[in-house]
Amino acid sequence: MTAQPIRWRLGEASFQRVLLWLCGCLLSTAAMAQPNPLTLQEALRLARQNYPALKAKEKAVDVAREGVAQTRTQRLPSLKVSEQLNYGTTNATAGILLPFGTVIPTTGTFANEASYRGTFGSITTLYSEWAPITFGQYQARLDEAQQAVNVAVADLANDAFTQQVRVTQTYLELLAIERYRQVQRQDVDRVTTLGQIVGRLTKNGLRPGVDTEFANAEVAKAKLALFAAQDREARLRTQLATLLGTSAQNWQLDSAYITRLPSSVYLDSSATLHPQLGLLQQAIRLTDARTSTLRKSYRPQVALLGGTWARGSGIGANGDINWGVGGLPPNRLNYALGIGLTFNILDYARIRSQVRQESIRSQQQQDDFRQARLELDNQVSLADQRLQLAQQQAEQAPVQLRAAARAYRQQTLLYDGGLGDLTALTQALYNLRKAETDQLLITNQAWQTLLSKTAATGDFAPFFNALRP
Known part of the structure; x- marks a missing residue:
């Protein structure tokens, strides 16, 4: 007696449920394997929205605003029962x-x-x-509280900008290491094929046996480089997820930042509006407001x-x-x-000492401001020079890659034909590997340099405008 098909033993309805379940599993697996597109703008938005440290800074702004409200209540009369x-x-x-x-x-x-x-x-x-x-005492306290709010807002803006720079830097590094991993994968395939050629020639007695050992060493070296790239990629992906305030995912990054050089729209910019300078300015104003409050506290009430x-x-x-x-x-x-x-007459000496202390602190903060401004201006100048150099390097990188690829093909044919040695072939392989890496890194370094200028100017608009044709 022949067995009935499984569909009849399970029943028509049961068979359909099992079929639907299998289809669902396949679709779920395909969805999990499908990369999730993540543009740089979206990454910056997620970081600004989710990063816990920035949320803590927002709470600090709320605390400072409550300080203003509390200062306003000091104007109200007291009523005690x-x-x-x-x-x-x-x-x-x-x-x-x-x-x-x-x-x-x-x-x-x-x-x-x-x-x-x-x-x-x-x-x-x-x-x-x-x-x-109060002879100006209340208004001085209110101004000081408002300056504290401005400092908290400037601190939030500076941290948010620093976070954007960190996210962008990690995004570019992850994009570069992903492409580098692909290059290393191609290199493993290339040296594996080379090892097969060497093995065939040594087996037939056309090449010495030591060539096989050299070929095996090159294969192992290429695989180790691939493993190192995979490890670096995993760590950068986790780092980016932490900066975004989310879990690591199989993101599909914007390849434009690895295949296209930035345009020249970034050349005109300065560091006048940098968030770090804004924070230092607000800190100076808060110190001046605190000094004014101390001076007016000596007045009668x-x-x-x-x-x-x-x-x-x-x-x-x-x-x-x-x-x-x-x-x-x-x-x-x-x-x-x-x-x-x-009117506390004998408070004059104590208040005068506190005023001098705050005045010295204000001078110190002004020196810090000038130092930060000097460093940012020099960073802008250095970034401009490096961007011009990156443009020149980008013109020579394709020439190097084409020449290295032709040299490797020629050395492979010569070795296979018994006219070349393994040393020359290995050198050609090294030159090709370096040319591919240089081609990859020059473009990424150009965007990293533009990012360093963005970090020095405090404005992300030129960075995104540099991607436009």
């Missing part, structure tokens, strides 16, 4: 004082003799202070005072002492208005 329930002696001195500064108010009548008998009492107060006149309070006392109008809790409820209501002025 307090309640006291007391039990104490009846000795006191007459008078009514508002609790301003360090004054301790005391009230009541002066007793004829000291008494240590106690009674209950209470006081409920509603007290307010408002300083409408005028405050409007107002209060109302209710007293409860266990001492009657005739001087009798109520021994119970009848003195706890308030039985007298009072109010008072006043103007207070505070």
Whole structure:
């Protein structure tokens, strides 16, 4: 009895489900193997959106803005409510004082003799202070808080720009190592074929056996170089994923940055708007604002005072002492208005020392600014020279590659025909390998040099414009 096909044993519906499952697996595998296109602009967007360190800098900006809001609340009057329930002696001195500064108010009548008998009492107060006149102190504190926001924003912009440079540099390096790996793969195939030729000739006695060992060594060397390229590629892919704030993927990078030289639109630019210089400028302004706040802190402060309070006392109008809790409820209501002025005369020496300290710090920051500006300008000048040199190198690289390829083919034919030796063939192979690597690296180095100029000028627009025809 012949066995029925599997489709009939499983049933029509089951067979269709299995078929669909197999198709899904094949499609999923194909989708996983399919490279994910990743342009440089998209990589920069992902890094700006996902990188945790930049998100932390954004939170620092929010913290600084809350500092401005907190400074504005210092303009509001204070309003304090307090309640006291007391039990104490009846000795006191007459008078009514508002609790301003360090004054301790005391009230009541002066007793004829000291008494240590106690009674209950209470006081409920509603007290307010408002300083409408600060002689510029409030505005100075507000300006300092706003400058702190500007520093935080400039710090975020500088870190974001530095992150863009790091992402672009890693992107270009990964693109170069991917192409270098392909070159090394071709070199492995080439030396493998060469090893087969050498093996055939030595087997037939046309070449000495030592040539086989040399050929095997070249094959092993080419494979080791390929493995090193694969390792470098894996590390760069992980590094790029970390900078993007995501997991490593099989990205398909933009090959234009490895096959085309940058155009000449990058020649006119300067470092005046560099984020690093902007951060240093904001730091100087913050120091100057802090100096202004210190100077104005020596000025007096005028405050409007107002209060109302209710007293409860266990001492009657005739001087009798109520021994119970009848003195706890308030039985007298009072109010008072006043103007207070505070001025710490002896603060001058302390504030003057702090002002001198901040002035020296401002001078130090200005020197740092000039140093950074000098270094950035020199980097721009160096990048311009290297870009011109890269253009000249790019003109000679194809000539070298064509000549090396012809020389290798000729040496291979000569060796195969018994007219050449392995030393000359190995040298030709080395020259061809170097020419292919030079052709690859010159273009990448041109973009890396343009990136170094971008890092010195602080503007990415020329970098992307250099890709246009």
